[in-house]
Amino acid sequence: xxxxxxxxxxxxxxxxxxxxxxHGLRTVDLYAKLEMLNPFGSLKDRAAWNMARxxxxxxxxxxxxxxxxxxxxxxxxxALIAGLHGLPFKxxxxxxxxxxxxxxLLLLGAEIEELPGRSECLDPTDTDDPLTLFxxxxxxxGSAHFHTDQYFNPRNTEAHASGTGPEIVADLxxxxxxxxxACVGTAGxxxxxxxxxxxxxPAVRVVGLVGEKADFIPxxxxxxEVQQVGLFDPATYDTIETVSADDxxxxxxxxxxRCGLLAGPTGGAAYQxxxxxxxxxxxxxxxEPADRRTAVFIVCDRVESYLGYVRQRRPExxxxxxxRNSVATLTDTEARTATVIDVADAQKWIxxxxxxxxxxxxxxxxxxxxxxxxxxxxxxLFDELLRGGLPFGRRRPVLLACPVGEKSARYAALLTRMxxxxxxxxxGGIVAWRDAGAPLVRD
Amino acid sequence: xxxxxTNTASTPGEPLHLEPRLEQLPAALLEDGRPLLHALxxxxxxxxxxxxxxxxxxxxxxxxxxxxxxxxxxxIFYAHKANRSSALVRRLVTxxxxxxxxxxxxxxxxxxxGWTGDRIMTTGxxxxxxxxxxxxxxxxxxxxxxxxxxxAARLVRSYGLPRLRVVLRLSGFGTSGTTLLSRRSRFGTxxxxxxxxxxxxxLHRDAVExxxxxxxxDTTSLDEKxxxxxxxxxxxxxxxxxxxxxxxxxxxxxxxxxxxxHAEQWDRYxxxxxxxxxxxxxxxxxxxxxxxxxxxxxxxxGTLGLYPAxxxxxxxxxxxxxLSRPAxxxxxxxxxxxxxxxxxxxxxxxxxxxxxxCGLTLGRVLxxxxxxxxxxxxxxxxxxxxxxxxxxxxxxxxxLVPRDGPPGGxxxxxxxxxxxxxxxxxxxxxxxxxxxxxRLPRPGDLLAFPNTAGYCMDFGATHAQQQPVARKVAVxxxxxxxxxxxDEQYWPITRPGGQRT
Numbered sequence: 001x002x003x004x005x006x007x008x009x010x011x012x013x014x015x016x017x018x019x020x021x022x023h024g025l026r027t028v029d030l031y032a033k034l035e036m037l038n039p040f041g042s043l044k045d046r047a048a049w050n051m052a053r054x055x056x057x058x059x060x061x062x063x064x065x066x067x068x069x070x071x072x073x074x075x076x077x078x079a080l081i082a083g084l085h086g087l088p089f090k091x092x093x094x095x096x097x098x099x100x101x102x103x104x105l106l107l108l109g110a111e112i113e114e115l116p117g118r119s120e121c122l123d124p125t126d127t128d129d130p131l132t133l134f135x136x137x138x139x140x141x142g143s144a145h146f147h148t149d150q151y152f153n154p155r156n157t158e159a160h161a162s163g164t165g166p167e168i169v170a171d172l173x174x175x176x177x178x179x180x181x182a183c184v185g186t187a188g189x190x191x192x193x194x195x196x197x198x199x200x201x202p203a204v205r206v207v208g209l210v211g212e213k214a215d216f217i218p219x220x221x222x223x224x225e226v227q228q229v230g231l232f233d234p235a236t237y238d239t240i241e242t243v244s245a246d247d248x249x250x251x252x253x254x255x256x257x258r259c260g261l262l263a264g265p266t267g268g269a270a271y272q273x274x275x276x277x278x279x280x281x282x283x284x285x286x287x288e289p290a291d292r293r294t295a296v297f298i299v300c301d302r303v304e305s306y307l308g309y310v311r312q313r314r315p316e317x318x319x320x321x322x323x324r325n326s327v328a329t330l331t332d333t334e335a336r337t338a339t340v341i342d343v344a345d346a347q348k349w350i351x352x353x354x355x356x357x358x359x360x361x362x363x364x365x366x367x368x369x370x371x372x373x374x375x376x377x378x379x380x381l382f383d384e385l386l387r388g389g390l391p392f393g394r395r396r397p398v399l400l401a402c403p404v405g406e407k408s409a410r411y412a413a414l415l416t417r418m419x420x421x422x423x424x425x426x427x428g429g430i431v432a433w434r435d436a437g438a439p440l441v442r443d
Numbered sequence: 444x445x446x447x448x449t450n451t452a453s454t455p456g457e458p459l460h461l462e463p464r465l466e467q468l469p470a471a472l473l474e475d476g477r478p479l480l481h482a483l484x485x486x487x488x489x490x491x492x493x494x495x496x497x498x499x500x501x502x503x504x505x506x507x508x509x510x511x512x513x514x515x516x517x518x519i520f521y522a523h524k525a526n527r528s529s530a531l532v533r534r535l536v537t538x539x540x541x542x543x544x545x546x547x548x549x550x551x552x553x554x555x556x557g558w559t560g561d562r563i564m565t566t567g568x569x570x571x572x573x574x575x576x577x578x579x580x581x582x583x584x585x586x587x588x589x590x591x592x593x594x595a596a597r598l599v600r601s602y603g604l605p606r607l608r609v610v611l612r613l614s615g616f617g618t619s620g621t622t623l624l625s626r627r628s629r630f631g632t633x634x635x636x637x638x639x640x641x642x643x644x645x646l647h648r649d650a651v652e653x654x655x656x657x658x659x660x661d662t663t664s665l666d667e668k669x670x671x672x673x674x675x676x677x678x679x680x681x682x683x684x685x686x687x688x689x690x691x692x693x694x695x696x697x698x699x700x701x702x703x704x705h706a707e708q709w710d711r712y713x714x715x716x717x718x719x720x721x722x723x724x725x726x727x728x729x730x731x732x733x734x735x736x737x738x739x740x741x742x743x744x745g746t747l748g749l750y751p752a753x754x755x756x757x758x759x760x761x762x763x764x765x766l767s768r769p770a771x772x773x774x775x776x777x778x779x780x781x782x783x784x785x786x787x788x789x790x791x792x793x794x795x796x797x798x799x800x801c802g803l804t805l806g807r808v809l810x811x812x813x814x815x816x817x818x819x820x821x822x823x824x825x826x827x828x829x830x831x832x833x834x835x836x837x838x839x840x841x842x843l844v845p846r847d848g849p850p851g852g853x854x855x856x857x858x859x860x861x862x863x864x865x866x867x868x869x870x871x872x873x874x875x876x877x878x879x880x881x882r883l884p885r886p887g888d889l890l891a892f893p894n895t896a897g898y899c900m901d902f903g904a905t906h907a908q909q910q911p912v913a914r915k916v917a918v919x920x921x922x923x924x925x926x927x928x929x930d931e932q933y934w935p936i937t938r939p940g941g942q943r944t
Contacts, residue, residue, distance in 0.1 A: 113622045117664020118751060213710040224717040227743035234723075362776045365784030368680055378776075403783040404514045431516075434786055 042301035048077035050159035059146035152230030156188035165196020208237035267299035338412035355397035458879035489807035490825035496534035522794030530917035530933035596647035616674030657693025795897030802896030826864030831899035855882030
């Protein structure tokens with residue numbers, strides 16, 4: 001397929017059937033609308049392009065910056081669109097909770113402004129919400145902004161009413177699905193798709209999914225937060241259900257491990273919420289329906305940006321067996337076998353036998369003050385070095401130093417286990433060294 | 444629209460409790476100390492403040508344990524401004540904690556309670572007398588800027604005082620990568636102006652010794668605090684490079700308290716409040732007050748002007764999280780590790796978090812009548828100034844301490860009440876929200892407002908309309924029995940109620 005511009009590739013995403021073996025629904029065909037296959041990587045490409053495209057030329061003429069309140073995919077799409085048209089882009093957010101996305105936005109050339117956290121000593125008279133402050137700043141004197149306003153802009157909804165929704169109907173051979181299940185963020189996609197589907201068949205049931213308040217799912221608002229969204233109208237949904245971060249990860253794991261779909265947690269939440277809702281529906285059926293029915297959910301974006309999110313919540317999903325020659329494999333008893341040497345003896349030893357002194361602290365601390373002649377190998381690097389074997393000869397004695405002598409003792413024990421005959425750990429570490437008045441230098 | 448799911452659904456009419464988180468000591472006092480509480484209010488009047496000096500020592504140990512876990516040496520300064528109590532300050536002086544005095548009066552109180560200058564830091568706006576007494580006593584001065592450094596140096600020279608140790612308070616730290624906006628602060632020197640500040644300190648080397656740098660940010664956000672701590676690590680380097688020998692980084696306070704026992708109750712309550720503001724359920728407050736939320740063109744606007752009453756991360760746990768956080772701009776090692784590796788001492792100044800669970804405020808029920816709008820109005824022998832919970836945006840249920848019998852006994856039904864104060868003033872509501880109690884209170888019962896020791900006990904109490912200001916008593920438990928004395932008569936060597944052997 002040939003395009004003149006990458007933005008022409010937005011939309012027309014595949015609708016893929018989920019294997020019934022995986023979801024276990026007897027009477028429903030479940031389809032995933034793969035919005036993650038949009039060129040900028042998510043569902044938000046459609047809204048971003050639709051909100052921005054007619055205003056870009058004028059914005060360029062006035063020298064404006066494209067601005068949006070977004071912590072994720074909308075910002076990503078807008079950053080790319082702005083770059084494509086030679087405009088700067090700024091994202092203002094109090095919700096930047098995925099560090100990988102933050103770094104990616106910076107790489108794309110976006111400027112990011114993060115709003116302050118809640119006050120610890122509360123001033124109850126200060127009730128201006130971040131949105132109000134944001135709008136005040138945009139409308140302030142000298143402001144040169146093209147604000148796409150995704151939470152209130154009807155062009156967000158329209159992108160899905162004229163694109164995503166009709167595509168689903170076309171791919172289902174001109175029929176609307178019986179259910180449409182969507183996570184609610186800006187409410188743009190759920191509202192737009194619901195409008196298009198209902199225009200085709202008013203009997204479509206729309207299930208909105210919001211996040212539990214205890215944790216967050218990227219791209220989904222919780223039951224309270226959706227009320228702040230201008231595009232959100234409760235009447236759009238036949239029912240609103242909550243999904244948890246755990247549900248989102250469970251669903252995501254099913255999609256990546258069983259369905260070949262590299263879906264992120266938002267798509268996972270949609271899958272899990274869809275299957276749960278449809279199972280309840282099947283359970284309450286008196287008799288098998290005559291025809292199979294269909295349901296559609298949206299896979300919003302891809303998994304790669306959310307490894308940290310998963311690591312924090314389900315480290316076992318990324319678990320690897322411990323490595324040989326790693327301090328993690330030392331037992332406490334082994335760790336206690338390390339030879340330690342106190343400050344006075346260490347000074348004497350250094351003067352007489354000139355051991356290799358290795359400072360395991362970070363480079364920042366090392367640069368500030370260290371034992372004269374010490375080599376700085378930060379513990380993480382040292383750990384990696386040792387996996388390959390001893391990084392120095394056995395005839396050279398070694399003195400290890402860390403802040404308080406704990407880490408150095410563990411590494412000393414490990415080096416001994418690896419066959420080094422004379423490794424010692426500085427007892428009490430650099431702190432004891434300083435407290436004893438022994439010399440520390442900076443180069 | 445129907446709402447299903449696991450935790451946010453609520454049915455109108457169902458009592459929306461906000462059960463306080465009570466640790467063993469205050470829970471025991473409210474359970475088996477009831478006769479004592481009634482006797483105390485009978486004798487000393489309503490309202491009455493109760494403090495638990497033992498608890499502050501336990502809390503200090505928790506902060507100490509976090510420092511131990513990170514192998515960091517440091518000092519825990521109790522921000523005295525959270526409570527005027529003598530008992531708390533005198534109990535704490537027997538531990539290894541230190542004290543942060545924010546006024547001449549607080550400094551005098553600390554010195555008179557047995558604190559020596561070497562265990563005191565002075566913070567906040569300082570008049571000359573405050574600064575002089577701090578320097579005279581050998582306290583550390585947390586200096587706001589070059590002006591304060593100069594003023595202090597003049598005092599030191601004029602009165603032949605010992606060289607004054609100062610911590611340089613910084614603010615407005617830069618961040619790398621993204622712009623992290625922070626609330627504007629009245630205090631501190633912008634981090635980018637550290638050079639000029641050090642120039643000033645350099646001129647007065649004979650009189651002042653910079654022992655460290657610090658910040659105090661009014662935010663619950665770990666990100667902002669982590670950025671400030673990174674800024675301080677860099678500032679220590681700059682200070683060292685100028686030939687000084689700073690030892691300490693002061694991360695201020697703001698570690699927070701979790702007031703509620705159950706996260707679900709808080710989530711359910713705030714969802715219901717949002718629904719009430721949006722008009723999808725009946726109002727839950729006096730005159731439909733929205734605690735900062737409002738409805739505009741069908742959309743929710745404003746921001747919830749409430750303290751996050753349930754906090755999974757608060758107090759010592761919050762400090763732990765801060766120290767465990769990777770330093771983005773300094774290679775990603777945890778902040779605690781960088782402090783340790785840089786051989787820096789850590790100063791913390793918890794106020795609210797150090798007096799968590801250390802006290803409660805009692806009010807006598809005077810009158811109970813049916814409200815026109817349904818529910819009941821309960822009038823208390825106290826006013827809104829006597830417990831600052833509402834003023835600080837802390838929503839937590841008071842505990843009913845019945846005059847006779849158990850609180851829920853005899854088939855009693857839960858009751859929804861408005862709590863009114865004793866001032867002849869429309870705005871004197873103890874809280875603007877409808878409070879759900881296990882049963883309708885009766886005149887003579889007490890309501891105990893829990894966990895008021897941090898800023899919510901005597902911070903805003905006044906003599907308005909010549910209503911009595913609460914007395915304060917210190918309560919101590921030994922075995923099964925409770926002992927008490929007036930707060931000002933507490934000394935750590937005497938058991939309240941008699942000499943210790």
